[in-house]
Amino acid sequence: MDRWLLALASPKLSAVFFVIMAAGALWAKAPGHSATLAMLVPFSLLTLNLLAAIVTNRRFRADLPLLVFHLALLALAVTLVVARLTYFEGQAAVTVGTSFDGNLIAEESGPLHTRRVAELRFTNLGFAEHQPDRGRYRTTYNRIRWQSGDGRTQTADIGDDVPLVLAGYRIYTSRYRGFSPVFRWTAAAGTDEWGTVQLRDSNNGAFAGANDWTLPDGRTAWLMVDTDDPAAAREGAHVRTNLGAGGEAQRLILRIDDARHTLSPGDQLELAGGTLTYVRLDSWMGYRIVADPTRPWLLGAVALGVIALVWFYARIVFRPIPSAPSPT
Amino acid sequence: MTDLLQTELIAFWASVIAYSVATAAAIIGLVFRRDWPRLVLALLIGGWLLHTAAFGARWLRIGHLPVINTFEMLSANVWGLVAAVWLGYLLLPRVRAFAAFALPVVTMLMGWMMLIPMDESSLPPTYRTVWLFIHIAFLKIFLGAAFVALGIALITIFRQLGIGTAALARFPGDRELDATAYRCMALALIFDTLGIVAGAIWAQDAWGRYWSWDPLEVWSLVTWLAIGLTLHVRASFRTPPLTNSLLVTGTFVVAFFTFFGIPFVTTALHKGAI
Numbered sequence: 001m002d003r004w005l006l007a008l009a010s011p012k013l014s015a016v017f018f019v020i021m022a023a024g025a026l027w028a029k030a031p032g033h034s035a036t037l038a039m040l041v042p043f044s045l046l047t048l049n050l051l052a053a054i055v056t057n058r059r060f061r062a063d064l065p066l067l068v069f070h071l072a073l074l075a076l077a078v079t080l081v082v083a084r085l086t087y088f089e090g091q092a093a094v095t096v097g098t099s100f101d102g103n104l105i106a107e108e109s110g111p112l113h114t115r116r117v118a119e120l121r122f123t124n125l126g127f128a129e130h131q132p133d134r135g136r137y138r139t140t141y142n143r144i145r146w147q148s149g150d151g152r153t154q155t156a157d158i159g160d161d162v163p164l165v166l167a168g169y170r171i172y173t174s175r176y177r178g179f180s181p182v183f184r185w186t187a188a189a190g191t192d193e194w195g196t197v198q199l200r201d202s203n204n205g206a207f208a209g210a211n212d213w214t215l216p217d218g219r220t221a222w223l224m225v226d227t228d229d230p231a232a233a234r235e236g237a238h239v240r241t242n243l244g245a246g247g248e249a250q251r252l253i254l255r256i257d258d259a260r261h262t263l264s265p266g267d268q269l270e271l272a273g274g275t276l277t278y279v280r281l282d283s284w285m286g287y288r289i290v291a292d293p294t295r296p297w298l299l300g301a302v303a304l305g306v307i308a309l310v311w312f313y314a315r316i317v318f319r320p321i322p323s324a325p326s327p328t
Numbered sequence: 329m330t331d332l333l334q335t336e337l338i339a340f341w342a343s344v345i346a347y348s349v350a351t352a353a354a355i356i357g358l359v360f361r362r363d364w365p366r367l368v369l370a371l372l373i374g375g376w377l378l379h380t381a382a383f384g385a386r387w388l389r390i391g392h393l394p395v396i397n398t399f400e401m402l403s404a405n406v407w408g409l410v411a412a413v414w415l416g417y418l419l420l421p422r423v424r425a426f427a428a429f430a431l432p433v434v435t436m437l438m439g440w441m442m443l444i445p446m447d448e449s450s451l452p453p454t455y456r457t458v459w460l461f462i463h464i465a466f467l468k469i470f471l472g473a474a475f476v477a478l479g480i481a482l483i484t485i486f487r488q489l490g491i492g493t494a495a496l497a498r499f500p501g502d503r504e505l506d507a508t509a510y511r512c513m514a515l516a517l518i519f520d521t522l523g524i525v526a527g528a529i530w531a532q533d534a535w536g537r538y539w540s541w542d543p544l545e546v547w548s549l550v551t552w553l554a555i556g557l558t559l560h561v562r563a564s565f566r567t568p569p570l571t572n573s574l575l576v577t578g579t580f581v582v583a584f585f586t587f588f589g590i591p592f593v594t595t596a597l598h599k600g601a602i
Contacts, residue, residue: 011564018557022550029546089537134390135450161454161534170536290536298538302525309521313514321507323422323500 009052017046036084047077065311072305079297085110088169088291090117094124095180095196095284096242104289117289120166122146125155126242127173127285133237142173142285169291176201176286178209179225179245181252184277185216197223198284202243217273219256225281226251226262245283252278332389339382340403344438346375347410351431358428358495365417365424372414372427379407389448392456395464396449401591402441404464405471409434412472416479416512423508425499426479429486433475437588459530466523470516471587474555477512478580480505481573488570502569509576510562517555524548543593547586554579 007013021042028038050070054060060067090107094100102118109115127142141157144164148154156164163170178201185193193216199209202225210224254261254269261269263278292298350371357364383403386394394400413430420426484502486492499505527548528538539545558575561567567575 011560014564015557015561018553018560022553025546025549025553028541029543035541132450134448137450137452139453159453161457163536172536288536292532292537295532295538299529302528306518306521306525309518313518317511317514321504321511323504 005052006056008048009056010049011053013049014046014053017042017049021046043077043080047074050074050077063312065308065315069305069308069312072301072308075301076298076305079294079301082112083110083292083294083298085112086114086293088113088115088117088289090289091174091176092287092289093176093178093198093284094122094287095198096124096126096245096282098196099123100287105286113291116167117169117291120169120171120289122164122166122171124285127177127283129240129243131238131240140173144171168293169289172288172290174286174288177243178202178284179243179250180282180284181223181225182279182282184279185274186277187216187274194279196282196284199223199225201286215256215271215273215276217271219271219273222255224253226253242283245281250281252281254278332385336382336385336389339378339385343375343379343382344442346371346378347406347431347434347438350375350427351435354428354431358425359492361495361498363424365421368424368427369414369417372410372417376407376410376414379403379410383407392449392451393460393464394449395460396451396455397447398592399441399444399446400449402437402444402588404468405587406434406437406441408468408472409437409475411468412475413479415472416476420476420480420508422500423480423483423505425483425496426476428479429482430475430479433478454534457530457534459526459533463523463526463530466519466526467587470519470523471583473512473515473519474576474580474583477509477516477576480509480512481576484509484569484573485577488573506562506569506572509573510559513555513558513576513579517552517559520548520552520555524552544586544590547582547590551579551583551586554582 021039024038024042027033028035050073054067054070054074060070088107088109090104090109092100092104100120100122102120104117107117123145125143125145127140129138129140131138140159142159143155144158145153145155146164146166158164158171159173160175161172163172165171179199180196181199182194182196185195187193195216197211197213199211202209208224208226210222213221213223215221250265252263254263256271263269265278265280267278269276269278350368353364353368353371356362357368383394386400395404409430413427413434417424417427483496483499484505487496487502500508527545531540532538558572558579561575562572
């Protein structure tokens with residue numbers, strides 16, 4: 001057993017595992033490759049090698065900063081594994097004036113993640129995009145309302161890099177946003193049903209947002225915001241609220257089978273199963289929802305490792321260099 | 329605004345001239361065994377101060393730290409590398425010959441810089457954070473320390489290969505050069521670690537994930553592993569100076585590709601950043 005442990009602790013193996021890990025990282029970079037899969041083997045080997053070295057190599061016990069640095073590396077390795085097992089990442093889209101109801105467009109998570117995202121509730125109160133005088137990057141301010149743990153209503157502005165932290169989840173606005181026309185469907189029996197269709201992101205007005213949609217009577221329709229020049233952009237610094245929706249009358253193109261209709265707010269369309277009324281144009285905001293419960297532990301392990309590294313090398317860096325004679 | 333542009337251009341070109349003359353003086357001094365340490369140092373510090381003035385004028389003109397587009401990244405990296413060279417020149421007087429090996433790299437980068445339009449950049453909202461300064465500052469120190477180590481390692485390599493042996497004979501022995509380069513690489517490891525950690529904290533804050541496996545992150549991990557390998561091999565196997573010098577050179581090549589290759593072959597500096 002000792003022989004195996006000593007063999008595993010070999011510094012030669014450490015050097016080999018460094019190279020394998022670098023190769024794994026480069027492999028992980030290629031599209032379609034799983035970083036977790038790529039790093040699993042080299043990471044595990046390096047961790048075992050590190051553990052065996054700490055146990056068997058007397059130098060670690062004789063040098064406190066060296067020991068602390070390698071223990072911190074070990075803690076970091078363990079925490080990174082736990083992080084991969086417990087992380088969460090999801091995408092959602094919420095129309096202005098409505099609340100997130102737990103439905104996600106896409107999500108991925110570690111197998112040990114305790115999924116509580118469906119319990120999150122927040123309301124999108126509208127957003128503003130500030131375009132500076134120069135440059136192509138706009139800043140997003142999205143007003144959000146939610147109820148805190150004590151039942152009080154809270155509001156805050158979140159953005160692309162300013163999250164709302166709710167029950168351990170960090171909620172950011174994503175770069176995806178679009179129009180969301182509101183309709184009323186009056187069935188033949190006289191019952192009213194309200195709903196909205198989230199049109200696809202228009203890439204900041206580069207093209208008109210559109211989407212397919214199944215009407216309440218089961219037929220498929222295609223919907224697009226009718227703008228004369230979708231690429232027209234305002235020059236200079238300006239603020240755009242809710243993509244400009246709700247301001248002036250905005251027409252929609254609605255295509256059902258071969259029939260094409262142009263609707264303005266308030267227009268009604270008589271269909272076989274009922275009457276469709278285009279009420280108004282709203283907008284939706286995309287959100288990124290992420291969680292990483294290991295964050296404080298990761299930071300702690302890294303801080304400890306960095307302190308130990310500085311401690312270890314400070315003694316070497318500031319030690320006088322012994323002068324050696326020139327080779328000739 | 330025009331005044332600031334004028335100041336930037338004059339200071340920038342003056343710094344380019346000063347760096348070029350310093351490079352020529354360092355190489356001529358080495359080859360012809362004539363030492364002009366004061367001249368080289370004065371040109372380096374003078375050029376660097378002018379470059380700082382150009383950098384500052386650009387910062388004032390465009391309203392943010394000018395490290396965003398290709399020209400600005402190259403200029404900022406040249407600024408950092410020259411700072412490392414003159415600091416090394418001051419603090420390590422016995423190995424000043426390293427400047428003759430390191431400065432041609434700066435000249436090459438300046439040549440590249442001149443082929444790129446001096447466009448003004450715009451700052452993504454997620455870059456408006458103190459972590460941008462911390463992240464970049466740590467990585468500049470890392471690259472500077474590795475750059476000085478490269479210059480020192482190249483003295484050993486040239487000597488061992490028998491190139492310019494006579495000109496290089498008057499400098500300290502390989503063991504001393506190796507010990508000096510090792511110290512520089514230790515500093516490089518510390519500051520590369522700090523730079524990566526600062527970047528991860530920034531990414532976690534701004535984009536919700538500390539690591540995205542984008543090309544720059546992957547190559548910065550590879551660079552970190554290369555530095556770790558270089559230090560590990562020297563400490564564990566007591567390898568000869570030539571082996572260590574080759575490892576230092578290889579590590580710098582990886583770091584160079586990370587800094588100057590990856591940002592120019594990907595569409596964004598960091599995939600999740602913009």
